[in-house]
Amino acid sequence: MSASSASEAAPDCRIQTIEELHEYLYKGLQLEHATLPPYLTALYSLHPGKNADAWHVIRVVAVEEMLHLTLVANVLNAVGGTPDLTRPGFVPTYPTRLPCGPDYFEVHLRPFSREALDTFLKIEKPAEAAGEADRFVPMDWAALGLTSDGAAPPPQELAELEASGAILGLVPGEPTQRFASIGEFYEEIIRGINHLEDQARKAGKTIFTGDPARQVTPEYFYSGGGDVIKVTGRDTAVAALTLVAEQGEGLYGGIYDSQDELAHYYRFEQLELGRYYQKGDDPGAPSGPELSVDWDAAYPVKPDIKLADLTRDPEVLAAAREFNESYATFLTGINLAYNGQPDLLLKAVWEMFRMRDRMNLLIRNPLTGHPGANAGPTFEI
Amino acid sequence: MTQETTAGTELRDFVKFSAAVTGFSEFDLWGTGQAEAYHRTAVDQVGQESLRAALASDPSAAPADPVVASIIKLWYVGVWYGPEQVGRTDVAAWTAPGRSGAKPAVAEGGRAAEDPSAPPFVVSPDAYTEGLLWRAIGAHPSGAKAPGYGSWATPPAVEDHQETEVR
Amino acid sequence: MTSYDVTDPMIFPAGAATQTSAAEAAQGEWDAVVVGGGMAGSIVAEQLGNAGYRVLILEAGPGKDLDLAEYESYLSRFYGAAVKDNQSPYPFNPNARMPRSTDTMPVRPDTPRDDFYLVQEDGYCTDTTFTRVLGGTSMHWEGKALRMLPEDFDLRTKYGQGLNWPLSYDDLEPYYRQAEAELGVSADVEEQAYLGMHFPEGYVFPMRRMPPSYLDRTVARGVDGMRVTLADDDYTLRVRTFPQARNGVPNPAYDGGKGFVPVGAVSTSQVEEGERCQGNTNCVPICPVQAKYHAGKTLTKALRRGNVKIVTQAVASKVEIDERDGRVTGITVKNYRSLDSDSYETYTVKGTVYVLCAHAIENARLMLASDMQRMSRSKLIGCNLMDHAYLLSWGLLPKPAGTMRGTSCTSGITDLRGGRFRGTQAGFGVDIHNDGWGWATGSPYTDLVELVDQQGLRGTELRRTLGNRISRQLLLAFMIDLLPERSNKVTVDDRYRDALGNLKPVVSLKIPPYTMRGAAFARKLAADIFDRLGAEDKTVYHRDRPSAVEHDGHWYNIVGGNHLAGTHIMGSDPATSVVDHTQHSWDHDNLYLVGPGSLPSIGTSNISLTMAALAFRSAGHIARHLRAAKAPVTVRG
CATH class of the missing domain: 1.20.1260.10 (Ferritin, core subunit, four-helix bundle)
Incomplete structure (x- = not known):
């Protein structure tokens, strides 16, 4: 810039x-x-x-x-x-x-x-x-x-x-x-x-x-x-x-x-x-403590998942819809916070924690008809 | 049918039966990420035969097959209490989070030294945090899935229990 | 040598826990040798380091940096532990053992000697604990940060009970403020100015008070305005929030309008966590996000100064004394190789002054094991052991009140902490427990077993019944004053040694009638409160437990509060106290005993804030001592 x-x-x-x-x-x-x-x-x-x-x-x-x-x-x-x-x-x-x-x-x-x-x-x-x-x-x-x-x-x-x-x-x-x-x-x-x-x-x-x-x-x-x-x-x-x-x-x-x-x-x-940066480091050359990543330790969420992918799993579909509704509610809450009620941002954090729990449930559910793939939030608002 | 799909069917049957006895949906049970680990635990602890017998029992029968009671408690708190520990609230007391002190003294493993039953164990660290009990009581596991600063000041919403909510 | 970012106080210098070997430390000459890396030791080390002195901290716990990975290994160990007691997050360490509440039973001649760390032989046993890891017991403390009442400092003069302090509330007040800044206390001054507690004009706490829980407000509806009569005086009760060493909303008016920046999680890299409490309801035994203060936060600041070093896995085993002048000549440590092996090497480290900050029981144990009672004029090392006596009462509210949410405890009733009744019976504070009956019964797991196994509930009925039942639980914990008694003590006994051959502490603690009169009153008050709330009293005491105490024909269970104090009390006379008002040993000129052991009484406040205030105060005195000791020496001809 x-x-x-x-x-x-x-x-x-x-x-x-x-x-x-x-x-x-x-x-x-x-x-x-x-x-x-x-x-x-x-x-x-x-x-x-x-x-x-x-x-x-x-x-x-x-x-x-x-x-x-x-x-x-x-x-x-x-x-x-x-x-x-x-x-x-x-x-x-x-x-x-x-x-x-x-x-x-x-x-x-x-x-x-x-x-x-x-x-x-x-x-x-x-x-x-x-x-x-x-x-x-x-x-x-x-x-x-x-x-x-x-x-x-x-x-x-x-x-x-x-x-x-x-x-x-x-x-x-x-x-x-x-x-x-x-x-x-x-x-x-x-x-x-x-x-x-x-x-x-x-x-x-x-x-x-x-x-x-x-x-x-x-x-x-x-x-x-x-x-x-x-x-x-x-x-x-x-x-x-x-x-x-x-x-x-x-x-x-x-x-x-x-x-x-x-x-x-x-x-x-x-x-x-594989290493943390610390103060004084140059870009590309971190010198802090080491870290490790386990690339396989993740649930296989189907990429760019849509509600249409969930039709064979009615419970999952219902939960994904519910998640999208709660995400819309979350955005509405934040929007109110940005429109004169800043204290609502504290409550939006609670909603964010609830969405975390809902996302976790979706992401751990296997999908019928998509072997090896799990559900996830679709963010279709 | 290949072996793999047999295993898959057994796992699905385990989850389906578990949903009936725990009062949580299959979606909720899969959503814990613990289905495989719990099924494996049950098989390891009581053997295929006893497990099959338990899963074939009437989910609403009371008193239940002690294996069924173990399965319910497993989903609720992530702890395997062996069928021989049915009804042991003294053992359960020590496995609960929260301050200790007023509970009866027990040796490591939550049982007295002379107790021949196998000690209860937590299937894995995340089995604890995925316990369904906490959702049933409108809370979060002690030490995980925090609800956010100040949320404790709001009226409780006990799941599936709107009629007693204080609003 | 890496230079650390001075702007970020939360970066623990990587490798600091292991980079100084005991052998290396033994070769140097330190200005101050501090035993123990807990709250008192960290504050003293940080303050002396800031004043430019070379400080060595000796820590008995494992040699791991306080990084997020180590901290989260505690959390994961807690999640996975079958027995979730206070110590469950912390690794079992045979070389520096910790008391566990699971061990609360009398040691009999046939008990295998190795089973316990805290040895108790009496019928009454306390389940009190302390923790031996980096950060000490502050890793698992609950985080309530109350000041003592002005009247607590001269209980003997006012009420003819206990002991007077050589200090007054006003002497300590500025240090309370310093401690409130260090610990990051959330509270509102208006709510805390009661029973004579006062604050300077314009003072505000670093952060605003924690919001009271819905449960608190439910209890307040029954309690606020309730009147009780005690020793001819009337008291009006109200529910009040507790000051908490836990990150909340910073008060912009703090420090003359400069505000306050909360200190979150410490680690060896920038992690940005714990700037505010999230309501994990797990203050004890471990806050998952480090929103609660622990001494690692102060230790991190101390170790970021190059002149403060720490040797870990170094168990102080003997205080070496010059018999001629009583001066300490060194601390001998057993430096063990690992948690899996009892092999160790012995080193003696030397400094100009020595500061024992190993908590009430370990300070006394170390001095007694070093045969220092022989040189003590008061013979009070290990005596006057105190801890709050907790009496629990529990009931079932008529409607769900949201139990199991919030910090472990947000509010309580504090109006009976002080008053003239203390001439005859102990004062107490009341905690409203947000975590239900767990402490008393093992709920909610015991409820689960009861409903599933004994009542045969399943499915949605089980789910509904559990929710309805747990959410109505109310536990009131009465924290009752326990006065210093010479016979309540820590001793050592050659029959009991740990894996390194160090003597174990032997504890004898009896609950005196003065405290039990308070307990009996508390029990009645609990019943009245439950009555006003329409709650069903479910309290049951068991006479067959080691916590059972009889009073006036009734049995009670009195449990420990982990507020250990009094084993080297301060006073103004070397014949009746172990340290003076600066926590300076009366008997050894270059020795300071800093920690709750110096408290001559504990009143009705958790000891940590007072201990921290005293540590700040003593650090100033130790710095002056060092300045004098290191002044250019005049060589006499």
């Missing part, structure tokens, strides 16, 4: 209105949330007591994704927006696609495995330093198999695709382009905030018109690394978005973020390299 500051003239800023900023931030919420189902599926697929190192690494990252969601919501609230986690399509249909440099990659719901870890590393991968010209990549719709001629789909279809979260990282309103990385997406938001705030100040105004009572403050969020930042102005907004971006990939090429939390990419890399 290229650094920008308030004093810099916003070069070629794509966010020109407060409505556009709100839309970008909604996309940010969708993006942050989209990684949660894959992380949770992998986490709860682990055999209990067998893979403690992997368990804790994935757990911390999942909790921090919740932090990111909260940080983005704080920014959206601060600029007078209204977070909406209940919009149809907010939860993507899996597999979804995320940008990673020149390529898109697919994010599946999968049990813990080398493939799953590989995807997680891609999700959190530090972006290549991008020049102004490389921040955007032309969309190749044909390569994704979505149109035959490579051009963007017609507006109606495009709107549906965008709403469904099937492809993340598109440039809003410009279907021919997408962001090179998630970092660049947040960079664009920061530029937009700076640009709009500069303009507002010239008119003696500010874009930070949100009700401070809608902010989620640290006492409502705990566990996992990193602290919630209360967003009240430009500095705190930039700090919150910077934390979201760097907690994934590290700060300025280092392995820690500005709150001294090990970045997600490096947390995951520990599982690949």
Whole structure:
């Protein structure tokens, strides 16, 4: 992510209105949330007591994704927006696609495995330093198999695709382009905030018109690394978005973020390299205690499982439906927390623990007609 | 029919019978992840013959075959109490989590030294945390599956027992 | 040498538990040698290390780093243990054994000598325990962190009972605050200012109080406003939450508005767990997420300083004394190779000062085994052994109250902790147990066996009946004061030795009538409370158990509280006490005995917070002692 500051003239800023900023931030919420189902599926697929190192690494990252969601919501609230986690399509249909440099990659719901870890590393991968010209990549719709001629789909279809979260990282309103990385997406938001705030100040105004009572403050969020930042102005907004971006990939090429939390990419890399990082380590060369991973100690959840796969097991189907309903309830609860009732976030944690128990039940049930495969949460909301 | 599918059928029959006697659905029982381990434990402890006889018994018969009582308790708390320990609350007292102290003194294994019965054992660490008892009482196993900070202040929801809920 | 991240107090330095060998330690000259890596020892070591002194900790427990894998091995051992007593999470270690409540029975001439660690020969036996692993008994403590009442410090003057302290509440108050910060205490000041307990203007606890359980509120509906008369005084009861050394919601007003950052799980890598209690209902014997304070958190800070080292698997076996001046010249340790073998090597480690922090029973045992009673002016080493006498009462509430949820105990009744009645009978606190009747009966497993085997229930009927029954359980635990008595004591006896040849502690503890008068009153109060709640009293006491005590023609079961204290009491006279108000030995100039053994009374508060406050206070005195001892020596011609 290229650094920008308030004093810099916003070069070629794509966010020109407060409505556009709100839309970008909604996309940010969708993006942050989209990684949660894959992380949770992998986490709860682990055999209990067998893979403690992997368990804790994935757990911390999942909790921090919740932090990111909260940080983005704080920014959206601060600029007078209204977070909406209940919009149809907010939860993507899996597999979804995320940008990673020149390529898109697919994010599946999968049990813990080398493939799953590989995807997680891609999700959190530090972006290549991008020049102004490389921040955007032309969309190749044909390569994704979505149109035959490579051009963007017609507006109606495009709107549906965008709403469904099937492809993340598109440039809003410009279907021919997408962001090179998630970092660049947040960079664009920061530029937009700076640009709009500069303009507002010239008119003696500010874009930070949100009700401070809608902010989620640290006492409502705990566990996992990193602290919630209360967003009240430009500095705190930039700090919150910077934390979201760097907690994934590290700060300025280092392995820690500005709150001294090990970045997600490096947390995951520990599982690949079999060793923990500690302070002072360079990327790729952890020197802390050893750890071990048992790649086979996971329940074989059927990848990208859908309710349609469960028709031969009525009890499992009913439980999977019930899970999806409870997941919707969970999102509704969080949404209320982000809309003026921050104390509801504490109760959302209870709901999260209940979902953990429900997911565990699903994941341990063998599937009829799919030898060697188990059920799992479908996240069809 | 191959041996493998015979084994699979026996396991499914074990779970089906267990569902009837425990009051939990087959989905719930598979959901513990313990079906294979419990079936194996029962076979190892009482032998195929006794187990088959127990599974062929009327699930609602009381008093049940002592093997059936062992199977119910196994699903509920993950502990194998041998059929010869039927009714032994003194043995059960020591296997329960929670502070010890007022319980009668026993030697290691939860039984007195002169007791000839085989000591009870926990099938595995996760057999403890997957005990169905905790769900039946609207709680979570002591030391696992935590419900979250402050959740204890809310009224209890005892599963399958809405009529006595305090709201 | 790896440098550790100074910003993260939760990173335990990898290898610290094993990198210093006993042989190496014996070659050095340390400023302070601390025996025991529990709460008192960790606080003293951390404070002296912070002041720049070279500190060696001797730990009898296994040589494993306090990392998450080791901690979770405790948890897994607990899950898999058939007998789930207080010690079930911790590995059996023949070389540094621990008392187990399963062993609570008198040792008779025909008992195999090796069966028990804590030897008791009397008819009454206590099931009290302490733990010998890194972090000590704080690994399994419940985490209640009450201050003692101001009146507890001069019980003799006020009520003609027990002993006065050489310190007052006000002397200790600043150290209580220091301990509340270290342990991370959750409580609200407004609720804790009772019976004379006071706090400086504007003080708030580090974290807000733990929410009371639904069960607490159910009990409060019957208890709040209840009046009792005792020794001509009226008392009005109410249910009040307990201060807890457990992570809750940080109070933004703490420390003049700076707030408080909870210390979560410690490990050798960044794990981000335990910043808040999740309600595992398993404070004893182990908090799964380390939301509860344990001394490993303080030890981690201590060991992160390069000048504090620890030698593990080193059982302090003898305090070496120079007979001429009474000064300690070294601590001899038996450094065993592994938990599976009794082979060991012997080393003597030397320091400028020695600090025994091995808990009440082990401190006394070590000194007695070192023949130090001979040199003691008071002859009180091992005497005045105290522990809270617990009387349990249990009943069945008319409606489900959500039992088995929450921390082990969130609230209780504390109005009878103090008052003029203490002239004739013991005060007590009452715990409302969120974990049901387990402590008393072995519920819920005993209920299961009863319903399945004896009542023949199965299927949904079994499920429903269990839920309805357990969720209505109410257990009140009365924690009753026990005064110092010379005859309640720890001794050693040549007939009883452990695998390393160390003498085992022999304990004789009798429950005196003063305490039993409190127990008898407690029993009646419990019946009244059950009555007001419409609860069916299910309490049964057994006269055939080692915990049975007769009083006034009735039998009671009095169980231990793991609040061992008093074996080297502090006082202002070397003839009647073992240490002075700084926990400095009266008889050995370079020896400090820091821990609950120094408490001259225990009142009605769990001993840990007071022990921690005293450890902070003594650490300052030890630092001053070291400053004086290490001052440039004037060579006389």
